[in-house]
Amino acid sequence: MNAKYSSTPARDSRGAPPQRVRRVPPSIVVSAGALIGALAVLSSQNDAKASEYPDTPAPTRASADEQPTARHDAPRADRYEAEALRLVNEARAEHGCEPLRRDARLTETARRHSQDMADRHSSADRAPNGAEPEDAFRAWRDNPEDRTEMLSCSSHTTGVGVAFDGKLRPYWTQELGRK
Numbered sequence: 001m002n003a004k005y006s007s008t009p010a011r012d013s014r015g016a017p018p019q020r021v022r023r024v025p026p027s028i029v030v031s032a033g034a035l036i037g038a039l040a041v042l043s044s045q046n047d048a049k050a051s052e053y054p055d056t057p058a059p060t061r062a063s064a065d066e067q068p069t070a071r072h073d074a075p076r077a078d079r080y081e082a083e084a085l086r087l088v089n090e091a092r093a094e095h096g097c098e099p100l101r102r103d104a105r106l107t108e109t110a111r112r113h114s115q116d117m118a119d120r121h122s123s124a125d126r127a128p129n130g131a132e133p134e135d136a137f138r139a140w141r142d143n144p145e146d147r148t149e150m151l152s153c154s155s156h157t158t159g160v161g162v163a164f165d166g167k168l169r170p171y172w173t174q175e176l177g178r179k
Contacts, residue, residue: 073164080170081107081160083133088150088158088174091141097153103177106159110173114163117171136162136172149176 089099140146149155157177162170 073168077111077162077164080133080162084136084160084162084172084174085158087133087137088140088160091137092151092153095151095153097151098156100155100158100176103157103159103179106157106175106177107161108159110159110161110175111163112161113173113175114161114171117173118163118165118169121165131170133162136170139172140174146174150174152176154178 085100085102092099140150155176155178157179159175159177161173161175164170
């Protein structure tokens with residue numbers, strides 16, 4: 001009798017019924033691999049340190065006298081960022097909130113945003129006469145939306161970033177996190 005039309009399944013050499021093999025569509029295998037890869041990257045970023053991120057800004061076309069200083073002014077920028085965070089935490093203490101903890105990823109994000117603004121000479125987040133951290137803090141405090149976020153006790157982490165353009169004008173960013 002032809003096995004194709006048989007009502008009973010053919011048996012293997014041991015007399016056992018055949019095993020049904022299910023094939024997984026390739027699209028599911030690729031999707032699962034991409035998901036596992038993304039999770040691995042996110043997991044590894046939890047342990048990343050700020051020094052592991054490259055501090056090189058994207059190349060821009062600016063005139064010779066207005067080339068951005070990038071992070072070659074890092075010691076000054078680090079001092080400015082620390083002072084701005086100290087001022088923010090003083091204001092939070094006056095409002096009964098815990099001090100913000102510095103988060104390396106938020107700091108890197110803030111620095112990159114500040115560098116982008118410096119590269120484009122954007123005035124959006126430049127504190128008026130913003131040469132010092134006190135000026136940046138004052139600008140954040142005086143802006144109702146920034147003030148509300150900065151003094152929210154539900155924020156627990158922060159990243160403060162400053163970058164300087166070719167004329168050493170600072171551009172400030174503060175990122176807040178709730179973890």
